[in-house]
Amino acid sequence: MRYFQPEYECISSEEMRTLQLERLRALVSYAYERIPFYHDSFDTAGFDPLSLSSLDDIERIPFTLKQDMRDAYPFGMFAVPRKDVVRIHASSGTTGTATVVGYTQHDLDVWADCFARCLVEDGATSESVVQIAYGYGLFTGGLGAHYGAERLGATALPMSSGNTKRQIQLMQDFQSDILACTPSYALNIADAAIASGLNPARDFPLSGAILGGEPSSNGVRREIEEKLGINVVDVYGLSEIMGPGVACECTRHTGLHVADDHFLIEIIDPVTLKHVAPGEWGELVVTTLTKECSPLVRYRTRDITRIITGEPCPCGRTNTRIDRMRGRSDDMLIIRGVNVFPSQIEQVITGFPDVASHYQIVLTTKGVLDEISLRVEPIETFDFDEVRKIEDLQRDIAAELKSELQIKVNVHVVEPRSIERYEGKAQRVLDLREKGE
Template sequence: MIWNTIESASREEIEAIQLKRLQETARRVYALNPFYKEKFEERGITPEDIRSLEDLQRLPFTRKQDLRDHYPFGLFCVPMREVVRIHSSSGTTGKPTVVGYNAHDMEVWNEVMARVYTMSGVGAEDVVHNAYGYGLFTGGLGFHYGAEKVGATVVPASGGFTDRQLMLMRDFGATVLACTPSFALHLAEVAAKAGSEFRKDYKLKVGIFGAEPTSEGLKKEVAKAWGIEYREVYGLSEIIGPGVSCSCSHSDRLHIFEDHFLPEIIDPETGEVLPDGERGELVITTLTKQALPIIRYRTGDITSLVKEPCGCGRAMVRMESIVGRADDMLIVNGVNVYPSQVEHVIANTEGVTLNYQIIAEKKGHLDKLEIMVEVSEEIMSDNVGELERIRKALQESLLNNLYINALVKLVEPNTIERSMGKAVRVVDKRR
């Protein structure tokens, strides 16, 4: 099922809509917000210079810091009397980032969330147990109104209170679980205390998960623990909240609702736009937002895009599940390395744990990479042959999968330096 026929429109149709909406958005920010007007002027351009989608590259980037610098409402493009909703980040480090919506923006948000639900096979017959946090965070309310729009029954459970959540899920017959993957796993672990047959007490068929970086291993674990389909949703409050993209029944990649959000992939170092298929930083321009339109927002998230139509019937561009953060990227002898990719390889290697440390050093003019990994408790540290076999397998796997030539060192459990209980992932001695 597809919520809106635009999702299966041809590339030409989509691009025609994108260009028209990009021109409108450029005119809006230029006319209504001094920050954007000044940025356009610095580059010697006006909205009239946007004649093709390629011209997007001439527009300036917007960064999280720009939102902070104009705290709280400085980047809004409508008068406050038109704003109907405010959301905000927790702002644990410095000023929070504040976002606003007018009535039209709320419709856009509900529309894209309706697409997410429909893509996940959710409709009027379903009961959505929504355990995303309600409040300043966009998760709770974003999932809430989208569910109402498709006619589902929403249970606004919000976070916490595990036992009560499980009781509500059982008693109200939840068929859909919406929450973070780690909370879904926690719920399953507690539910499993009732015995190995616990799943028969629940009617769950699908989970719509997001809001935190998630390894492939964790996704599989969550799907298996509940015996449900795993759908991944991506979003960020600066763009709209949840509902920027979602995975479908045919692909692990997430369809971006590109009639509302125009994506680009750039080299995070140079800002240069990269071709389809290459990994880099996701940059998004909103095409229909009015209260807080945003031009070329640097998400900091690393992914890649493919434009081939999908088996589900949708033609909208698909992004890879986020592979890392641009801030974490290491450049080793000219190759971009993301700790999350290294983690993925380690997760698929037997005999080692996910407690690892990547150490980058300079040897002469070359970069040298060493990866320390703690072995599992059950591996006997005196079995030299076995250890060497594991070490070599991991080293080869890194080379074959990521094209990185790293020296792998296996260490005893609990020997890698911890910070806040977690192993310190990256030590870059070149800086």
């Protein structure tokens, strides 16, 4: 099985643009008529939904922000009567009011199709057993992957996250061949298996993993691939937009193929809010072309990526491709006035084979200045008998960070397994800075 829906995955870009324009025109009128927020925002911006004549006109439409969704809490952005809403998901709300997204049956069908495409991109077939170790619940990961697996006709194994021992046991007993979870949990499973004396690359029946929910560096991905002995693909999605399945890599790793028939993407400069040139990095903006309950027009995701230009993917899919997320504009740390993405630090760490991929960034205030410390663990086989070797390692990592970030980072090698492991999204940054008034 090469494609799940070749009629959309391998369509000519001309036909796709025609389809997108048709759907975009319907969408803006739909949102304007049914959601007071869009009625107001379009009117305020002087945008007439009937005036849209080309895809380029999209720049005339105002953006939607996460705060707009919070202001509409809980159901102010729903475009359908409550009787048509068959499911609700919500963000964790740890940084403010939760964002709530509703789904009609059609929305769920589209989502299942999108995730089924992703599974096929990772090599899954209707014969596969898909072990779903994303959290089930209001978080979109678990159920998104679950219905995608069922839509494909594969066997869904609804593990949810946690209980790593049982994950390892059932993976072998039930012969799971695809693992779906966050990258940090995939690494956690691999490490736990190795600690228990298994060699996952040999002992696990896995043939692929489809990982999402948090960004991960190339180095972490390589580590997961080596430890599990499989090809790993990244899947992208946001709970506000739908959940995982908006875009996904195939095993060729040439970028994430976007489900263009359902999502229109743009890349903007987060400061000027204008489109960047093709291939340049910027913030991903998504318009949902087919959603019924919670449509979004030009939603600013805060995720930093770029459109992949150049040769089409050898897999035969013609969809727009975006690069793996480089970080979130929300996660961006401002340290002594310098913009730092945690992913940049992770990238440096993975260049040092003597340290494990678990790390923690600690921010403190010293006098009036920000201090940034990085805690890393040496790998099992690191020879620490001579103090000099540990100090050399700390100094070398600090020098590399200095050249990458232009700021001084205090690097601390700490005892093994003293940095907390995570089963869901990793909390890599501990911000203990005093807040100025």
